[in-house]
Amino acid sequence: MNKMAEAKPFLASQHEPIGTAAYQHFGMELSETAKLALPIVLAQVGQITMMTTDLVFIGQLGGEAIAAAALAGRVYLTSFTFSAGLLAAIVPLAAQAFGANNRAVVRSTVRMGLWAALLSSFPIMACALGGKQILLALGQAPAAARLAQQYLFGLTGGVAPALWFLALRSFMSAVGRPEPVLWITLAAIPLNALLVYLLIDGKFGLPRLELFGVGLATTLVNVATFLASVCFVLLQRPLRDYHVFTRLWRFNRHSMRQLILIGMPISLASLMSYGLSFAASLLAGLISTRVLAAHQIAFHVAAILFMVPFGISMAAAVRVGQAVGRNDSPGMKRAGLAAMLFGMVITAILTLAVIAARFEIAEMFLGGSSRHTDPTIWLAAELLLAGAAFFITDAVQSIAAGSLSGLKDTRVPLLFAGVAYWLVGFSLSYVLSLRIGLDAIGIWIGLSIGKALYAALLVVRFLLLTSK
Template identity: 30%
Template sequence: MKQTYSLKEKGKQLLVIFLPILVTQLALSSMMFFDTVMSGNASAVDLAGVAIGSSIWSPVATGITGIMLAVTPIVSHFIGGGRRDKVPFAVIQGVYLAIVISLLIILGGALALQPILHRMELEPAVRDIASGYLFALAFSIIPLFVYTVFRCFIDALGQTRVTMIITLISLPINITLNYMLIFGKFGFPRLGGVGAGVASAITYWCIAIIALFVLCRVEPFAEFGLLKRLFPVSLSAWREQLKLGIPIGLAIFFETSVFAAVTLLMSQFNTVTIAAHQTALNFASVLYMLPLSISMALTITVGFEVGAKRFRDAQQYGHLGIGMALGMAVCCGVGLLLCNQQVAHLYTKDPAVFELAKQFLVYAIFFQLSDAIATPVQGGLRGYKDVNVAFFVAFCSYWVIGLPLGHLLASYTSFAAFGYWIGLIVGLACGATGLLVRLRRVQRKSMAVNEYLVA
C-alpha cells in the first residue's frame, strides 16, 4: 500500500488490490465445487453425503473466518499510521486466537455432530459419508484459520497478488488429491465422498505451510520477523480482535445461514422447483464474488487511509469501490437478462428445470444490484473499525425482514417459491440502504474530527 494523490491513482491501486482478491475468492470457492462435482461422479450417495457435510460446515467456517478477518483492519491501521513495529504482535496474537477457536470448534463438533446428523433422518450410507467427510475436515480447521490470519496480514500490506498465487498453487493440489482419494487412483484406497474431505484437509495444510514459508523468506513480509520473537498471550489483544471480529463473523453467518434456511424451506415444493432454485442460487453466489472482493479491497484501502488520518482519501476510496461494484452489477445484470437461457443450460438439460431456472435467474439480477451496495459498504465500514451496526443491519435485513416476508409470500400468495427470493431481495435492499446511511455518518464524523484536529 502507498499513499495516493488523485482519483486516478486511487482507482488504479484499488483495482490492483481487487483483481487478485477476486481470483483468490473464485479459486477458494471452486475447491468446494470440485469436492461436490467429483463426489457426484463417484456415486449419488457420495454426492448427498458431501452436500450435507458442506451445508453444515460452510456457515460455521465462514462465520469463524469472519472473526479472523478483523486482523486486516487492525494491521491496515498500524501500517497507515506508521506503527509497523506493532504488526508482528497483532498477527501472532491472531494466530494464537485462531488456534484456540479451532480447538473449540473441534470439541463442539465432536459433541454435536452425530446428534445433528441423526436428527436429519438421513439414509445410513449418506450419514456415514457426511460424518466421515466432516471428520476428515476437522484435521484442517487449525491450518485453515491460521492461514486466514496470515492472509489478512499479507492482504493488509496490499500484497493481494501473493495470496492469489498461493491459492492458485493449492487448487491443482486439491483436484489431484480428490482424483486419487475419491476414486482410488495410483494405488490409493477408494474413499468416495470421505476422500474429498481428506483431500481438502491435506490441501489446507499445504496452503498454511506455503504461506508460512512466504512470510519467513519473502520480502516485504520477512522484514517484520513474525516468528523471531515468541510473544506471550495477550487477552487485551484478543479482546480487540474479538470486538471487531465477532460482529463481522456473525454478520457473515447470518447471511450464509439464511440461504441455507431458504433451501430447507424449499423442500415443500417439488424437485424441479428445488433444482431450479439451486441453479440460480449457485450462479448468484459466483457473481457475488465481485462485490465481496471489492469489499475486502475496501477494508484494506480504507483502513490504510484511516490509520494515517487521511479521512478524505478514505471517503474517496469508499465512493470508488461502491461505484465500481454498481457498474459491474449493471453489466452482469444486463448480461444475465440477455443470456439467461445459456446460463440455465450450463446447469441442466431437463426442460422443466431449464424453464423455471430462467425465471429464478431474473430475480438473481436484483440480488446483484443490492449486493453491489451492501457488500462494499460493509467492507468500507470494517476499514473504519465500525462493525456493530453492520452486524445489526445484516441480522434485521435477512432474518427479521427478508425471511419472514419471503415465507409469507411463498405460503400465502401466488408467488410460491419465488416469494422467498422476493423477500430476500426486499430485505437486502433495506439492509443496503441502512448500511449506506451508516457509512455516510461515519465518514462525516471522521471528517469533522479531522477538521477539528487541524483547526
C-alpha cells in the same frame, strides 16, 4: 509541509476547476483500489473455482449427492464463518497500524489472529463431526444427512490450517502485498482437482471414497496452502520484516481485545448471513429434493459472483483503514465510494453474463443431463434469473460493510443485519415460499429484499460517518 498542503487547493483553483481536481483524486483512488483488489478478487475466484470443481465432481454422483453436499456445506460454513469473521478484524487493525507506520501493532495483531484461529477451530470441528445429528434435528432426510456426514468427516482435519491461512492472507492484504495469496491459490486449483479426481472414484488403486474423498482433498489442499503462506511470510520482503512468527507464544491482551471487539460483530453479522443461506436451504429441502438441488446450483453461482465483491470489500477495508491511520478524512470517503462503484459495475456485468448463460450453467452442474429432460435445470435457470437483483445488492452490502470495518465500525452493522436478514428477509422467504406457494422463487424474492435493505442501511451509515 503544512504550507504545501494548504497551497494545493489554491493551486487547483488557479489552474483547473475544483470539481476536476476532485474527479482526479477519485480516479486515482479508484485505480489504487482496483490495483489492490485485483489479486484479492482473483484469489477469491480461485477459491470458488475449487469449490465449483468439487461440485462438478459431486454432480457425477447424482442429485442426492449434490443435495447432501449443500446441507454439509451449510453446516460447515455456518460454523466456519464465525471464526472467519473474527479473523476479518485483522484487516482494518493491521491496515490502520500500517498507515500509521506502526509495525509492532501489525505484528501483535497477526499473532493474536493466529491464536484466535487455533482456539476457534475446535468448535467448528465439533459441529462437523456432529453434522448428521444436527441435520436430523433440523428435519432433514436420514439418507441426505448420512451422505452429508461423509463429506463433513473429510473436511474436519483442514479447519485449523484453513483459518491460519485466512489470518496470514489478511495480514498480506493489510500491508498491501496480496499477490502471494493469488499465487498460492492458482497453484492449489489443479492440486485440488487432481486430488478430488483421484479420491472420489478411487483412481490408480486408491479406495473409492466418494463424498468423504472430496472433503479429504479439501483438507489436504488447506494444509498445503497454509504451509505455502508461511514460506512467503518467512522469506519474502517486506513480509518477513514484520517477524510475525517471532515469540509467537507471547500473549498481547490489548491486541486480542481489539480483535474481539472489532471481529465479534463481524462474526455475528456473517453468521446471520450464512445462517440465512442455511435457513433458505432448509426451506428448499422442505419443499422437495429437486428444489433443494436447483436452489444449491443457483446459490453456488451466487457464491461465485460474491467472491468478486468480497475481494473488493477486503480492498475497501484496507484502503479505508490505511486512510484512517494517515488521518486522511477525505481519503476515507473516497476509498469506500470508489470501491462500491467498482464493485457494482463489475457485478452488474457478471450478472448479465449469468442471465444470458443460465441454462448452460445449470446443465454444467448436472453433468449428463439436458434441459429438455431434467426439470431441475429449468428450475435452476429460473432461480438464476430471479436472483439478478440479489447478486447486485449482495455486492453493495459486502463492500459497504468492508468500508465500515475499515473505520472499525462493526456494531451498528450487526444490528442492521439482524433486522434486514431475519426480520425482513427470512420472514418474507418463509411466507412467500411455504404460505403463499411461490416455492423456490419466493425464497429468492425474500432474500433479495433483505439484502437490498441491508445494503441501503450500510451505505447511509458510511456516508454519515465519513461526512462528519
